[in-house]
Amino acid sequence: MKLAGKTALVTGAAGWIGAAIARRLADDGAQIVIADLRQDLAQAVADEIVAAGGRASAIATNVRSVASIAATVAAVLQAQQRIDLLVNVAGGSARERAAPVARQSEEVIREILEINLYGVIFCCRAVLGPMLAQGGGRIINITSTLATSPLAHHADYCAAKAGVLGFSRALATEVAPHGIYVNCVSPGLVPRPQTPTEGVADCNYLGRLAPPESVAHVVAFLASDETDFVVGQNYVVDGGWGLGLKGSR
Numbered sequence: 001m002k003l004a005g006k007t008a009l010v011t012g013a014a015g016w017i018g019a020a021i022a023r024r025l026a027d028d029g030a031q032i033v034i035a036d037l038r039q040d041l042a043q044a045v046a047d048e049i050v051a052a053g054g055r056a057s058a059i060a061t062n063v064r065s066v067a068s069i070a071a072t073v074a075a076v077l078q079a080q081q082r083i084d085l086l087v088n089v090a091g092g093s094a095r096e097r098a099a100p101v102a103r104q105s106e107e108v109i110r111e112i113l114e115i116n117l118y119g120v121i122f123c124c125r126a127v128l129g130p131m132l133a134q135g136g137g138r139i140i141n142i143t144s145t146l147a148t149s150p151l152a153h154h155a156d157y158c159a160a161k162a163g164v165l166g167f168s169r170a171l172a173t174e175v176a177p178h179g180i181y182v183n184c185v186s187p188g189l190v191p192r193p194q195t196p197t198e199g200v201a202d203c204n205y206l207g208r209l210a211p212p213e214s215v216a217h218v219v220a221f222l223a224s225d226e227t228d229f230v231v232g233q234n235y236v237v238d239g240g241w242g243l244g245l246k247g248s249r
């Protein structure tokens, strides 16, 4: 119960990776607040955690709206008096609307940047006051291996996730002296049940697909006091995919 007594705000925790993170942090004893656009799904994850003996609640939040983020943070503070941990998971690549830059719409580009980059920045900004007042906290931003490895037709998403890396490193230097630890976790492909996966397991060095729990374990590690000297880092969870081509083993 490494996180007993801690309150964790997890955005996007109604989704595939976010729900796994919420479950894992709850297993470690944290009170989880699931903040997601989809309140129905967020409530279902909260109910599941509570049924398993954990502590969780759900709140409808749109990370594209500064007002919505502020309302969520205010609600958490009113209920729990503190926010020890923020995990920014809300995001996605809108794969079905991916397109070459020359043909991509302004609407999609703005949406991808708003959810994946501005959402992270404004959620971080919203918790800094309370974390500074309480003398510390932890922020973990989920980015992607696409922050550093390009993928055609996803330039907006790559830019947003690279932005999260840069933002997180800069923020880490600002707030580490105040006891606030900011770090990133970058998953490779973590396929949902409906994701086509033919050949994917052959791309990494483990020969299997990544379950969302593999990301959650790293988040739990960074959320714990065991990482008390880790600042502004990016933990890659990709089974070695990014190390380069397989073939010479």
Ligand SMILES: NC(=O)c1ccc[n+]([C@@H]2O[C@H](COP(=O)([O-])OP(=O)(O)OC[C@H]3O[C@@H](n4cnc5c(N)ncnc54)[C@H](O)[C@@H]3O)[C@@H](O)[C@H]2O)c1
Pocket (backbone or CB within 6 Å): 011, 012, 013, 014, 015, 016, 017, 018, 035, 036, 037, 038, 061, 062, 063, 064, 089, 090, 091, 092, 093, 115, 142, 143, 144, 145, 186, 187, 188, 189, 190, 191, 192
């Ligand atoms: N699944 C992967 O292969 C993979 C790989 C690398 C990085 N990531 C990143 O991990 C995170 C989670 O991905 P996932 O696969 O679990 O996706 P997902 O679609 O299952 O979950 C994303 C969640 O974010 C929520 N969300 C979307 N827009 C929102 C908004 N404006 N406000 C609040 N919530 C919003 C959705 O409702 C959903 O519950 C994303 O940031 C994604 O970019 C995923």
